[in-house]
Amino acid sequence: MMSGYIQEIVRKYDVNNYQINQFRVTRGQCIFTDFTHGDKFRYVLDSMTLSSDRLSSANPFLMFSVKSRLNTSGKMSGTLKVDPKHYQDIVIDASIKELLITDFNPYSKYYVATPFLNGTISYENQTTVLGGKLDSKNILDIRQIKAGKKVKNSTAMNLPVRLAVSLLKDVKGNIHLDIPVKGSLNDPKFKWGRVIWGVLKNLVIKAATAPFRLLANLFGGKEEDFKEMQFEYTQTDIMPNQQTVLDRLAKIAIDKPEIKIELTQVTNILDETEAIAVYQMKQKYLGINNAIPAQELKRRTDSISNNDSLFVKYLVSKLPNAQGLQSTEEKSVQLIGREKIIPEVHALMDKRNAAVMQYLVNQKKVPSTSITISNTKELNQLQKSAPPKYVINVASNE
Secondary structure, eight states, X not given: OHXXXXXXXXXXXXXXXXXXXXXXXXXXXXXXXXXXXXXXXXXXXXXXXXXXXXXXXXXXXXXXXXXEEETTTEEEEXXXXXXXXXXTOEEEEEEEEEEEGGGGHHHHHHHHXXXXXXXXXXXXXXEEEETTEEEEEEEEEEEEEEEOOXXXXXXXXXXXXXXXHHHHSOXXXXXXXXXXXXXXXXXXXXXXXXXXHHHHHHHHHHHHHSHHHHHHHHHOSOGGGGTEEEOOTTOOSOOHHHHHHHHHHHHHHXXXXXXXXXXXXXXBHHHHHHHHHXXXXXXXHHTOOTTSOHHHHHHHHHTSOTTOHHHHHHHHHHOTTOTTOOSHHHHHHHHHOHHHHHHHHHHHHHHHHHHHHHIIIIISOOOGGGEEEEEOSOTBOSOTTOOOEEEEEEEEOO
């Protein structure tokens, strides 16, 4: 707005020879009111000062300084250089401090259905326009931003703003964005504001669709480390490799309380059924029961290969008509009974869920409201021989 005003001054008063020692516009005020977006928007720029020293036709550029208070809280300052012979050529160096993001809620509710409860904006802009070519550097720092719950609004884009804000914030609750913009102002399709909003929109979408990259950058590790957590067949205890994943998730949940961690357990029910059957038949073969510690029980059963000749011979002795059965797993399922094992698969999955929740809530002190754990409805979702796992997702903690 200031740039357009100054360019208009230069255009109107362009003469061949002039010399002005000092130019001042002081105590200016601009009141902008907008009723077009439902809620009334009113913004006041006051204490406005526009000044320039030593304006001369001999200077290659005319330089103006601008200052203003923004809606009683923010501050704007900057300089604008204008080529008096080609007043479309400009150089802007502007700074905005302590701008209240809540002032713009009428627009945020209208366009993205999300009001903001807190947050201040600082903005640095360096823009050069020469020969219609724009090169703009925009640095946006948002401090202590807090997004509110979505409101009903038919005009708004369906963007996960609250989730994106939570993901983009660092551990101190701040967001830093560097948004470069280049283009030709001679292109009628190029709109500077549209480009900026397009970049911000893409940031929101990318944050929601690829959250683990942001989390990995913030909390360390690889993107893949946040996507899933592997288990072994029949395993219900939390082992060190699962602890590593859960410790990361716990830190996210504690440092970012706006985020809910969702863990969905997926398995191949056929594989899990066969694994349970073999596990139980090995216990019978070894003559042991569940009275011994779980880790010792697993160690002893794992010490026997599924293709161990004596173990296979034991299974065959229990199934005189086992010639048609091709594998140790099938023999074991036949001996235990598939109908008996299926409920045990569901019970095993529930035990895993309970162990994960217990570790996060009791040991890592994560609020239970920040964690959701469930089983997939498609129990044959995984390919054959793919061990069970938890698929991890993040959502806004409404």
